[in-house]
Amino acid sequence: MQDYLKAHQTWLVDFYQQRNWYRFSPLIRLNFLSEELGELSRAVRTIELGRDHPGKKVKNDVEKQANLKEELADCFDQLLIICSKYEIEPEELMALSEAKFTKRFEND
Template sequence: MTITDAEQWTKTFYRKRGWSEYGPFIRMGFLMEEAGELARAVRAYEIGRDRPDEAKRPAAELKKELIEEMGDVMGNLIMLAGIYDVSLEDMMDAHRRKLTKRFAGEHHEDQ
């Protein structure tokens, strides 16, 4: 799936569920909630949770959860960007320009 396909699919799916009606403050709340869930998934994958009330889970299951949480974060970022009429392509172009300018004096093979 291309970034444009992902963007369109997310907007369509969220719209059908009525999730596209939320404004920027509510959307930011969802984004932060999902970022927290992603942080938990990263911790579980990297160092475990070390809790007696949670069974140890296979690495493949932890990785699947990690990927799903990354998708949840991306979905909310796509919707937040849409509120401001910003495409993910535009966002990443701006990000690349900013970092390239900031670190212009350094040599990087992928600039």
């Protein structure tokens, strides 16, 4: 998985650079991430509570799941770009997360 994650991040940075999107600062990226989080929130709400909106087609379960995955991927990509901007390896974050929780709950 680590190789795939790094390969995707490399591809993503190249894709953004080709379109001149990589030039945006991490601060601007946070705004993009906030926008994507809003879309993720709407996707989760649609699954959990439904979404009654005039003029919008009601999605079936397959469409809801596909939309959820798309929005999760969009958020994930913004995080990968921010990692790249600060030269942080995503794997390092996963290791830090595991170490933090292991230490916090070591007496459980």
